[in-house]
Amino acid sequence: MLVISQAKVCGITNESETVKRLRLAITDKDFTFKAGQWVDFFIPGISVIGGFSMCSSPGLLEREGVLELAVKYTDHPPARWIHTECTLGSEVALRVGGDFFFDPQPGDTPVKLVLIAGGVGINPLFSILLHVADLHKYQESKGNGYKMGTVKLYYSAKNTNELLFKKNILGLMNAFPGKITCRFHVTQQSSKMCEELQPHVTEGRISEKDLQKHVSKDTLWYICGPPPMIESISKLLYNSGVPRNCVFFEKWW
Template structure:
């Protein structure tokens, strides 16, 4: 089932919003985010824009299948440097396989933005407590949202409170082991920079080795529990974004509704 879902990105997202414009772009950086994930840095057209949490159709010359990958960077990086970032896990699906085996700095691609899963508050919107719940590479759009909230906080500080203000952000992030916890250093830095706003719980389900000491304070072994989620839910103020395997999303969404969180405050993206 998972490979079938991956192969049919355009079909699966046919009912989602997507921009009409297809923009040329060029890979300008490649790094190993983990043993199985490569992060691409891509220079984009000046008219390219997206909201934190959205994805791109990635069109690769010579590759018939169209890739679908969430941005793992925030809109602020695009505004500052004219680039976006994608973190792509290895698979035999042709677009992901190309990223891991053929893509080089200078590779030309084309991209189109889509998706109804995003956080883009306006100044007049009420302040919310964001609950971000990620499984595996489902962290990508949530990391984009997290980076966007740090940019919003910096803007609010610089303007003396004249910009949109986030009440709080809590991230629950589960992966097989600490190696597969992507962006963990940057996430911890956000928690340390804004200790009154940001917090996170990392979960590892198959860790056999010792854990780095700097991760210890943020780490739990085993899956995300209902009790941990319930402690973070206020039906009046919580807005939850979920991204990960469908069974995880369905179980957590059901639990959140049992805790009194309205269905329209639970937004999710199913990638596998």
């Protein structure tokens, strides 16, 4: 039974010039989600239902009763409402969906992850990254639980201004050196980029050579971004011998 929960907007920040990050306080205690899933987003008075991936970890919901969404401005009524009418205290309703997630159980075999994001496709992958950080913290403090392998994020956007959560991602790399690593790819960079980011940025698209070095039997691949990017990267992985059941993707139109 899928729970529909009421939620109240308790934080709004500008993640980039075109993306707003919403923090939502969840009313229903039975409401849960897995890292990578999305929500149907119901707005009073608007008949069109939104669909947005969580960009926070399931752990944040458990600890604080909140979740976060990062929504890019479009003319789609729910996205437009978030950018033009939504205020602190606005009330909406949410229902979880999606079979794109990473939810390992304590006894599962350790795996490595390669996460590949294009543009706003970072949302569910950032949720997975934060979940991995929670798994590491649990393992370090309790000495048991799921033992996580390494995670490599490849994240492509037009320029560094469009890279969402970049400071948070650098923070995770510093907190878990060698366990969480990231390459940012920019395709149309014209302005100067900040020094902190520079060592992690490659100009140009994510290439076959980048990905092939991660092909192994204990690696799972998660891709989210525009459909053409997903088509080309999944094809490339299959051609490199990655089994189809190790490749997961979420297409946003």
